[in-house]
Amino acid sequence: GTLPVMYHCCKQLCCCFVGLFEGLDSCPYCNEPRYDSHGHPCATFHYLPLILCLKALFADKKTCKQLLYRMHYKSNPGKISDIFDSLHYQRFQGCNVRIEDVVFDHLFFNQDTDITIGLSADSVCSFKNCKLTC
Incomplete structure (x- = not known):
């Protein structure tokens, strides 16, 4: 655990x-x-x-399958049904990760196991x- x-x-x-x-x-x-x-x-x-x-x-196999939801999600143009349909998400998708002035080789949401986390404090x-x- x-x-x-x-x-x-x-x-x-x-x-x-x-x-x-x-x-x-x-x-x-x-x-x-x-x-x-x-x-x-x-x-x-x-x-x-x-x-x-x-x-x-x-x-956990069951939870892992649920976490792969984003990988299998199909967006419908012009319709927002999920966070993955948002322009904000789509603008980041496939772009290099950048933190301040450092640009990394890996891309946002490029791997099946990438996770999008929202935080509201x-x-x-x-x-x-x-x-x-x-």
Whole structure:
């Protein structure tokens, strides 16, 4: 199965002790201790890495077949029945992947196993200090 990754976080939810904060023993915002008197973290945040979740989905035969939906989908010109009919999707399809100024050799939506992921956060943040943690 897919196991979550555990991160230590401030018990007041000010920050997660990763990156620049990884070596700290107290919160840089509220000074709450990272560990209790027994050396255990005062609070933890559990995270399921996206790549591990996607691998688990492709490992299941039934789910894998469903994930290949995009590969078999046939678009009807002039009719939008699916996200794959949208102009935005079609503009990217077959174009080289580009991140900022770096253009990669691989193409968007070129492989049968490519997945389109939509994200809607709606101002949700796991920690109080969203400017620095989200």
